[in-house]
Amino acid sequence: MDKNGPIIIIEDDADDQFVLEEVFGELxxxxxxxxFSDGQSALDFLYTSKDLPFIIISDINLPQLNGLELRRKVQTDAELSLKCIPYVYFTTAINQQVVIDAYSTSAQGFFVKPGQYDEIKAIIKLMIDYWKRCAAPNNF
Structure with missing residues (x-):
């Protein structure tokens, strides 16, 4: 994790991407x-980029490679797992089994996308501020 590194957002809905970019801009x-609009393109980037991302914020329901599958690949790849990139789910897909499945991938958080802009902004602020304050093995 590089606290100044890019924030990777995996979201296939263009409207949600727009809202998230507005939120990040305001914050x-x-x-x-x-x-990235699908898990596979995000994974390809993670494999080829020299950048050390700050955090991955991922939807669950994604084309090609869903958020759960992507997390498992990141978690089980020796090189990617050593980057210590926090992986947080931000999704509308909510039921007990999805939450169990998400945490079985050792995700560092599971947030349900609210419908109101101010609530989205509050969750993103909470998420980013938390990880900005956390220590990781590779940011000393």
Whole structure:
């Protein structure tokens, strides 16, 4: 985790991407935001990029490679797991089994997307501020 690294957002809904970008803009975080509309393109980026992302914020229901499958691949790949990138779910997919499945991938958080802009903004602020304050093995 690089606290100044890019924020990876995996979201296939263009409207949600727009709202998230507005939220990040209002909150004033300097991290570059990178949007991917499917899990496979995000994974390809993680494999090929020299950047050390700050955090991955992922939907669950995604084309090609869903958020759960992507997390498992990141978690089980030795090189990617050593990057210590926090992986947080931000999704409308909510039921007990989905939450169990998400935490079985050792996710660092599961947040339900609210319908109101101010609530989305509050959750993103909470999420980013928390990880900005956390220590990780590779940010000393």
């Amino acid at each position: 004033g975080y300097s991290n570059q935001r990178m949007y």
